[in-house]
Amino acid sequence: AEAAPWWTTAVVYQVYPRSFADSNGDGIGDLGGVRGKLDYLAELGVDAIWLSPVYPSPQHDNGYDIRDYQDIDPVFGSLAEFDLLLAEAHERGIKIVMDLVVNHTSDEHPWFVESRSSIDNPKRDWYWWRQPGAAGAEPNGWGSAFSGPAWTLDETTGEYYLHLFAKQQPDLNWENPEVRQAVYTMMNWWLDRGVDGFRMDVINFIAKQVELVSGPAAATDGGSPMGAQIHDYLQEMHRAVFAGRTGEHLTVGEMPGVSIDDAVLFTDAARGEVDMIFQFEHVSLDQGTHKFDPLPRSLVPLKRSLARWQDGLAATGWNSLYLNNHDQPRLVSRFGNDASWRYESATLWALVLHLHRGTPYIYQGEEIGMTNVKFDSIEHYRDIESLNHYREAVEQFDQSPASVLAGVHAMGRDNARTPMQWDGSANAGFSTGTPWLAVNPNYPAINAAADQASARSVFAFYQRLIALRHNDEVVALGAFELIEPDHEQLYAFTRSLNGQTLLVLANVSDEPLTVQGAWLPDDISGAELLLGNYPGDGAAALRPWEARLYRL
Ligand code: TEU
Ligand code: CA
Known part of the structure; x- marks a missing residue:
């Protein structure tokens, strides 16, 4: 059999440069800041960084509106600074994956x-x-x-x-072969420079059915405007950019609204499209009429959804695994309990996610249990999506400012974009200037220095999960099976490979949960506890937000 690709044992860390670390005191994170934290990332153990856009941009959408694909925005540094970052990352065995935003450009391109x-x-x-x-x-x-x-x-x-996004983000016409060639040339230029791959922004939107679809549907709400040519475009891109190259690359396509059947086609290695995709099903389950109208969350639909994707891509294709990123609320606030059980619920979701089959993505700050933020006025927010929504809801649809702000608190993208909390000093050690977006006021208690010094360190827990993925082939490649799919408190599954089985048991609640039932494997009593988020080797009941990993 062929050796499994390198990314089956890899963990990727997403850096949102604006909010990561500011090296020159202008209040905006930059490449120098990322360089300064490479040792931190090496200590965590990640294999690759996905760098959100750093290209020249008017920054209406924080760099997802690109004015020049082949340079670095002065706010982030320069090409020379970028080359230094790439070299210093590679010295530490860390790859750099660029954000590729080619569904649209800036209107200033x-x-x-x-x-x-x-x-x-x-x-x-x-x-x-x-x-x-x-x-x-x-x-x-x-x-x-x-x-x-x-x-x-x-x-x-x-x-x-x-423009499927802001009016400052006009969509490129991929039906024009000159557009496609220009993009491939640009991608080759970055790969020749030494970058290790691309995370492709809304890449399934590049093919659209503009003339076929009419009616009042929002093109990007829930569904996707995807046209049938998408597979041709991705295969052509693969041939023009990746096919002739040796070395280890990563391609991950962000694809809102696609089905499991689509995903199998996109990630079937034999078809030559992309290595894996970001799908949205599990982060859409708590959305009501629209994104800022959250529904109550419940465990069963969430774990059933993730399990369907596990099953659907078991034989062909590959999953990427994420519970948050720069567009989503913080996972500990959304899926856990960030008030009373922050350490426990952050580590529970870490263990559950990282034990699925696929490539896990960690979003900056997740590894220290950073939480959502609740600014008391819309004035403090910066995200174009939240600001446009607020204006429309309040001014056009006459909703109360308080109710709209509550939606932004729950779902707004700035939850993920407040500056990284490095330590307890001014501005959480992010910047010596005034941060472009205020720091979460909880930074004196929640920061990397405090976390790493604590006996209950979220960071240390992630280190162990990353080491497991590197070293344990069952974690990397084992078959997934969900246990007790309808249990509303328990998230349990096994992973098996070559006669070895791992068991995950997680209590997704504030209440203790007795571990019993026909589903529990007989040999659990003698099983080895590989990792857990409580001290000791296991009471009969799972404590609130307790998660355990056993080798049976
Ligand atoms: O996001 C695409 C996307 O569909 C959503 O996640 C989007 O952020 C929005 O919240 C929909 O409600 C990608 C990028 O990740 C995002 O940051 C960009 O703003 C967007 O594309 C446009 O480039
Ligand atoms: Ca700066």
Whole structure:
């Protein structure tokens, strides 16, 4: 049999550079800051960094609106600084995976500046321009993910352009082969420079069915506007960029709204598309009518969803595993109890997630149990999605400011974007200046220095999980089986390979849980406790938010 790819035993750490570490005191994290923390990441043990965008950008969406794909924004550093970061990461055995944002550019990208200048400009067709629809309306009914319509009328030529996100993020027209070639050339330029792969932003949106879909559906709400050509584009990209290369690379496609059947096609190695995808099913279960309208959470649908993806990609393809990132609330606040059981619930979810089959992603601050933030006024928020939503909900839909703010508290992206809490000094040691987004006021208690000094260190727990994935082939490759799928408190499953079995038992609640039932394997009494988040080798009852990993 062929050796399993390197990323089956790897753990990836996401750095959101703006909020990670500021090396020059301007209040914004930067590449120098990341370099300064490489030893911290090496100590944690991660194999790769996924670096959120650092390219020149007007920063309407914190760098997901790119003005130049082949440079570094001065706010983050320079290409020379980037090369230094890459070399110093590689010295420590850490790979660097870049964010690739090619569904759209910034409206300040020269391609778009040219494209909008006239109807017969050679770059006109690089974007989605359409005549007004009936009665001068938008060409179709798609809504933007950041409120309002997905089409904006451009006065210069009297046509609309498409933007699935902010109006400053016009969508590239991938049906134009020149666009595709320009992207592949750019990707090759970064790989030749030494980067180790790409996390591809909303990559399933590059193929769309603009003419087929009409009606008032929001293109990015729940579903996806994905067109059938997506597989052709990804295969073409693979041939043009990765096929001829040796060495270890990673491609992970962010794909809101795709099904398990789609995912099998995207990640089947034989098809040459991407190594793995980020799917959204498990982070959409608690959404009501829209993202800022959270539903009560319950365990059964969550674990059943993740188990379906485990089963669906067991024979072909590969999962990526995440419970939070720069777009999602903090996992300990969303799925755990960040008030009374912060250490226990943060480590429970760490153990549960990292023991699934797939490549785990840690989002900065997760490894020290950072929590959501509740600023008392919208003034303190910076995220374009939250700000647009707030304005629309309050001004257009007449909702009460307090209720809209409550939605932002629960689901807003700035929960994940408050600066990394390094220590108990001013601004949590993130910056000597004024941070671009305020630090979470809980930083004197929750910070990396305090966590690492504690006997109950979340960081130390993650270190052990990462070591397990590196060293235990059952963790990396074992078959997954969910136990007691309808139990509302217990998250239990086994992983098995070559006659070895691991058992995970987790009590997802504030109450003790007696461990018994026909589902419990007979040999648990003599089983070795490999890892747990309580001292001692196991009471008969699982304590609140207790998680245990046994080797049977
Ligand atoms: O996000 C795509 C996406 O669909 C959502 O996660 C999005 O952040 C939004 O919350 C929908 O409610 C990617 C990036 O991760 C995100 O940061 C960018 O803002 C977005 O694409 C546009 O580039
Ligand atoms: Ca800085």
